[in-house]
Amino acid sequence: MTTTSRRWVLARHVEGAPSPEDFRLETVQLPALEDGQFIARTILASVDPGMRSRLSGGDSYAGAMKIGEGIDGFAVIQVVESRNPAYAVGDVLAAGGGWREHIVSDGRGLIQKIPAEWAGRGVPLGAWIGVLGVPGLTAWFGMHRVAQAKEGETLLVTSAAGPVGATAGQIGKRLGMRVVGVAGGPRKCAWLEDEAGFDTVIDYKAVPDLTAAIAEACPRGVDVLFDNVGNESIDRVLPMMRMRGRVVVSGQVADYNVEPQDRYGLKNTSVLITHRVRMEGLVVFDDIRQFAEAQAQMAAWIADGSLKIAIEEFDGLERLPEAFCGLFRGENFGRRLVRLAADPG
Numbered sequence: 001m002t003t004t005s006r007r008w009v010l011a012r013h014v015e016g017a018p019s020p021e022d023f024r025l026e027t028v029q030l031p032a033l034e035d036g037q038f039i040a041r042t043i044l045a046s047v048d049p050g051m052r053s054r055l056s057g058g059d060s061y062a063g064a065m066k067i068g069e070g071i072d073g074f075a076v077i078q079v080v081e082s083r084n085p086a087y088a089v090g091d092v093l094a095a096g097g098g099w100r101e102h103i104v105s106d107g108r109g110l111i112q113k114i115p116a117e118w119a120g121r122g123v124p125l126g127a128w129i130g131v132l133g134v135p136g137l138t139a140w141f142g143m144h145r146v147a148q149a150k151e152g153e154t155l156l157v158t159s160a161a162g163p164v165g166a167t168a169g170q171i172g173k174r175l176g177m178r179v180v181g182v183a184g185g186p187r188k189c190a191w192l193e194d195e196a197g198f199d200t201v202i203d204y205k206a207v208p209d210l211t212a213a214i215a216e217a218c219p220r221g222v223d224v225l226f227d228n229v230g231n232e233s234i235d236r237v238l239p240m241m242r243m244r245g246r247v248v249v250s251g252q253v254a255d256y257n258v259e260p261q262d263r264y265g266l267k268n269t270s271v272l273i274t275h276r277v278r279m280e281g282l283v284v285f286d287d288i289r290q291f292a293e294a295q296a297q298m299a300a301w302i303a304d305g306s307l308k309i310a311i312e313e314f315d316g317l318e319r320l321p322e323a324f325c326g327l328f329r330g331e332n333f334g335r336r337l338v339r340l341a342a343d344p345g
């Protein structure tokens, strides 16, 4: 049995864009298990833009990380030793694991046994920490509960090629919406139009005037803005919101690397009054009781090929910081995961 394990810890608080030097790889001793605990090995670990908000030393909706603390994140793991009757050796789980080779768990927290029935039906393991995990569920509850999106409406999605944005847009299409995406670069834009079925996609890195491009793509205005980017992005679209429109504040990827006092300030909020627009954020865990229902529906769509997913894999624990830092340069194509071990047979 393995007695040591490697993990990434925070080497220093991050200022501005994260860099690999902000993280340090260390070897730790695995403890002898107590009753109720299990040890799992990591198969796939995720990198998420939202993790950035905990790395600067200030509190966000999740607490700030201290220097020397292990980096958290979602992971697909497999139990290798157990003294917890609920988790047997061999069980494959989606869980809060982190950038580490092994996880020692007391069985509490967000842990899901990955349902075996989907394994042979074209639903990859990585989907359970992607479209069937927090990113996809954010899209699901953002679109349904927060936006209350409806047939015939216009949906605008920013960072549209990420796992949250691409899922939100595809849910919009299923609801009968006209779906417009904003994403960076021709590859992402082509995938969104040709594979994910978006009606129009704007490459914000190529257009001379993004505001004009959005106005042209949404001639009747925007009913639902699903924003993953941040204040400037929201402020640009506010004047285009239709009466009783909804702004879903999902994420702020452009603002995570900027100190709060230096962030773009919203200017166009009068439209919230004049057009009775509702702007609402979400933390996906608020909807945890409905996760299973949403996952079953989306798993069926992945299996029948009607929900397109993009998963990009890096190999090896060593590559986690590099994979994470690239998110803020737009380098990821879909859900970015790092593989530490092959899928269990």
Ligand SMILES: NC(=O)c1ccc[n+]([C@@H]2O[C@H](COP(=O)([O-])OP(=O)(O)OC[C@H]3O[C@@H](n4cnc5c(N)ncnc54)[C@H](OP(=O)(O)O)[C@@H]3O)[C@@H](O)[C@H]2O)c1
Pocket (backbone or CB within 6 Å): 048, 049, 050, 051, 134, 135, 138, 159, 160, 161, 162, 163, 164, 165, 182, 183, 184, 185, 188, 228, 229, 249, 250, 251, 252, 253, 254, 255, 282, 283, 284, 285, 327, 328, 329, 330, 331, 332, 333, 334
């Ligand atoms: N509220 C919740 O409960 C919840 C849960 C999960 C995730 N989220 C949020 O949802 C958002 C999307 O997450 P995701 O996992 O799908 O990641 P993602 O959209 O793939 O995020 C990375 C992408 O963000 C874009 N980006 C990076 N820097 C940018 C900048 N300065 N300006 C504009 N775009 C920039 C890039 O795409 P382009 O190449 O297209 O620019 C990059 O590829 C994130 O903000 C995340 O924090 C919220």
